[in-house]
Amino acid sequence: MTPVSSARGPAATWTLYFAPGTCSLAPHILLREAGLHADLVEVDIASRRTAAGDNYTQVNPRGYVPALRCPDGRLLTENVAVCDWIAQQSPQLAPATAWERTSQLEWLAFASTELHKPFIRYFFTGSEAERSELDASLRERFVQVARRLAGEHLAGARYGAADALMYVMLRWARNAGLAVPDTLAAYRDRIEARAAVQAALQHEGQA
CATH class of the missing domain: 3.40.30.10 (Glutaredoxin)
Structure with a gap:
């Protein structure tokens, strides 16, 4: 490195x-x-x-x-x-197969659109009602991620780009006090331990 x-x-x-x-x-x-x-x-x-x-x-x-x-x-x-x-x-870091490359793009897109954008609204909204709605929505989306996380990494057998971006989203969730499934908390901690x-x-x- x-x-x-x-x-x-x-x-x-x-x-x-x-x-x-x-x-x-x-x-x-x-x-x-x-x-x-x-x-x-x-x-x-x-x-x-x-x-x-x-x-x-x-x-x-x-x-x-x-x-x-x-x-x-x-x-x-x-x-x-x-x-x-x-x-x-x-x-x-490169995906090992064409399918894993496409899976990586799927997860990068999901993190960018379904997590990142709602988080920006969550952090900057002045409406408690909107924040409460976003809180529930983000929690549900993290549940969806947990259901799809079959192994140690999102898009294949090894660590990749999708894992790095999902780690950032999970870090934001922790900083905001937003609970995520235990499997995702463990996944976040594994990534955070990397040099x-x-x-x-x-x-x-x-x-």
């Missing part, structure tokens, strides 16, 4: 734009799992400025994270694509 740098250096070939504790934690973890040399550029979402004061919208006009600059200069901005692309660069996850959490001040 190769360290990921927070400042630009000659060995770094990828650049991840991230905000601590957000969904960009998933590709941050995956870069470390893959052992890819990468620069980490912190973004303040509210001001849309990087830690160096640069205008982040000049990188990603949408203003949100993550954004991944690839070694050839191309940019990816949507988390499903970013996580999937990082996984494809690593023999350890790459701990390194990413420490870098982002989330450990």
Whole structure:
């Protein structure tokens, strides 16, 4: 596992734009799992400025994270694509079969649309009625995940991109005091114990 740098250096070939504790934690973890040399550029979402004061919208006009600059200069901005692309660069993370690749995309899409988006509303709504409704909805969706989790990992026999993003969703659930099935709590804890996850959490001040 190769360290990921927070400042630009000659060995770094990828650049991840991230905000601590957000969904960009998933590709941050995956870069470390893959052992890819990468620069980490912190973004303040509210001001849309990087830690160096640069205008982040000049990188990603949408203003949100993550954004991944690839070694050839191309940019990816949507988390499903970013996580999937990082996984494809690593023999350890790449799905073993075409079916597992499709299953990975299924889980990444589910986490992004059915968990991530409701969580954003949950965290920022001023309505207790809406928060209560979202709480119930999120709990039910986590029950659905638990029913589908047949082994140690979501999309195949080995750890992959879908696991990293689902870990972030489960971390948010724990931080919000939202109960999840015991099988998912154990699954979350197994992922959290991984060295790459701990390194990413420490870098982002989330450990």
